[in-house]
Amino acid sequence: MSDSRVRVWDLPLRLFHVLLLICVAVALVTAQLGGNWMTWHVRAGASTVGLLLFRAIWGFVGPRYARFHTFLYPPRQVLACLKPGVHASMRHAGHNPAGAVSVFAMLLVLLAESVSGLFSSDAIATEGALVRFGSDAAVSTATSLHVALQWAVYALIALHLLAIFGRLLLKREDLIRPMLSGDKYGIDAEPAMDTPMVRGIGLALASLLIAGSIWLLT
Amino acid sequence: MRVVNRRRRTLACLSFTALVCWTVQTAAEGAQGKAIRARQSAYHVMGHQMGLINAVIKGDLPFDKASLKLRAQTVDLVGRLVGENFPTGSDKGETKAKPNVWKDAQRFKELAVASQAETAKLLAAADKGELDDIKSAYGSASKSCKSCHDEFKAK
Numbered sequence: 001m002s003d004s005r006v007r008v009w010d011l012p013l014r015l016f017h018v019l020l021l022i023c024v025a026v027a028l029v030t031a032q033l034g035g036n037w038m039t040w041h042v043r044a045g046a047s048t049v050g051l052l053l054f055r056a057i058w059g060f061v062g063p064r065y066a067r068f069h070t071f072l073y074p075p076r077q078v079l080a081c082l083k084p085g086v087h088a089s090m091r092h093a094g095h096n097p098a099g100a101v102s103v104f105a106m107l108l109v110l111l112a113e114s115v116s117g118l119f120s121s122d123a124i125a126t127e128g129a130l131v132r133f134g135s136d137a138a139v140s141t142a143t144s145l146h147v148a149l150q151w152a153v154y155a156l157i158a159l160h161l162l163a164i165f166g167r168l169l170l171k172r173e174d175l176i177r178p179m180l181s182g183d184k185y186g187i188d189a190e191p192a193m194d195t196p197m198v199r200g201i202g203l204a205l206a207s208l209l210i211a212g213s214i215w216l217l218t
Numbered sequence: 219m220r221v222v223n224r225r226r227r228t229l230a231c232l233s234f235t236a237l238v239c240w241t242v243q244t245a246a247e248g249a250q251g252k253a254i255r256a257r258q259s260a261y262h263v264m265g266h267q268m269g270l271i272n273a274v275i276k277g278d279l280p281f282d283k284a285s286l287k288l289r290a291q292t293v294d295l296v297g298r299l300v301g302e303n304f305p306t307g308s309d310k311g312e313t314k315a316k317p318n319v320w321k322d323a324q325r326f327k328e329l330a331v332a333s334q335a336e337t338a339k340l341l342a343a344a345d346k347g348e349l350d351d352i353k354s355a356y357g358s359a360s361k362s363c364k365s366c367h368d369e370f371k372a373k
Contacts, residue, residue: 034364035357039276123261123371124363125268125356147373 008093009182010063010194012202016055017179019210023048024110024153031150038126042218046129048114050213054206055107062202063192065094068104073097084170091173093189099175102159109152116146118217129217250308257303258313260296267292268360271340275353283347290344290352293359294337301330314372329366336362 009017023044030041059068071094073081081097095103118128119142131139167173178184182194267289273279274286304326309317319326336359343355367373 033361035361036275036353037357038360039272121265122364123265123367124360125265125272127269144373 004188005183005185006093006187006189007182007191007194008065008178008184008189010066010192010202011182011199012054012206013058013062013066014179014182015203016051016058016206020048020051020055020110023051024157028150028153034122034124038122038124042117042126042128043214045114045117046213046217047210048110049118049217050210051206052107052111052114053209053213054202057205057209058202063194063198064190065192071095071097071100071103073100091184091187093184093187099163102156102163106156106160109149109156113146113149113153116142116149119143120146246307247311250305251311253303253305253308254311254313257300257315260300260303264293264296264300268356268363271344271352271356272360275349275356281349283344286347286352287341287344290337290341294334294341297330297334297337301327316370316372319370326366326370329362329369333359333362333366 027041027044027048030037030044058066064070078097078101092099118130119134119139121127121131121139121143123143127139128142134142164175167175182192270279271286271289271293274281304315304319306320309315309320336355340352340355340359343351
């Protein structure tokens with residue numbers, strides 16, 4: 001393995017990832033706990049909306065590997081990526097084709113889960129910020145969807161972990177460290193732009209969207 | 219002539235039977251529908267008042283001891299009566315009550331009694347008027363709602 005080090009994940013993207021993990025974990029746990037924890041469930045959900053809005057924008061204007069079009073692969077490549085015995089030469093700087101599918105699935109499911117939550121009522125004392133704009137039937141449907149989709153979230157988290165540790169154990173590729181440090185080693189690729197300017201814009205945008213979501217949706 | 223009479227008699231008998239069946243069925247459906255509406259309205263009132271108590275706890279509504287107590291009283295009182303509205307057969311219709319409400323009636327009753335103990339504590343806390351106590355009592359009460367919903371209410 002060569003010493004070449006390439007910045008792949010910019011700081012705003014890594015922060016997005018960690019914060020999304022925290023918000024989803026808080027939302028899943030507090031939903032089970034109920035009671036006064038539901039206040040935190042609503043906060044976590046609203047923050048998730050803000051984070052997903054940031055990710056949506058970052059997917060068009062962010063650095064190279066954060067952009068959606070750089071990890072839109074045809075199905076053929078996704079399947080090829082899943083075959084056993086693919087070697088290091090097939091490593092991708094950004095998301096690999098199979099990982100890309102799981103990223104899109106995760107973002108879409110979390111979007112559906114957090115938006116349905118805004119129209120959901122637990123029929124106890126907590127309801128989403130937009131319940132007042134929905135009919136009873138719509139709220140009932142949204143609530144059913146919100147409850148059912150949690151299983152999709154659990155499934156995607158399991159798949160995520162399975163893929164990360166499968167990659168680590170079977171193909172000796174560590175995907176965790178790059179997602180924390182931002183760098184991949186021994187790969188020949190254009191680096192992602194992670195300058196103070198990019199960071200500043202990303203962090204300002206993310207803060208604004210999260211604060212706005214919490215303000216409007218809790 | 220005779221044949222015609224017999225036919226008429228048969229027709230009359232059938233019509234009468236149909237009328238009786240229809241009346242009994244409609245009455246039964248009406249009674250069950252009323253029970254379903256009664257319990258849903260009761261739960262709706264409880265949920266609405268719990269939501270307003272929660273809003274006071276979160277600071278979205280101003281703290282007013284008298285109205286908070288009235289809300290806690292309402293939740294406690296309505297919660298004591300809501301259990302009457304689950305007659306046998308009212309699992310059919312526009313209801314989210316799961317069949318185990320009737321199959322496991324003892325467990326359902328157990329959770330209802332547990333909930334009533336919690337709403338009584340909420341009322342006691344509201345009566346004293348300490349917001350911290352109200353918050354923790356509210357937390358326990360809403361958890362007892364949830365534990366019953368988790369087992370007996372379709373989502």
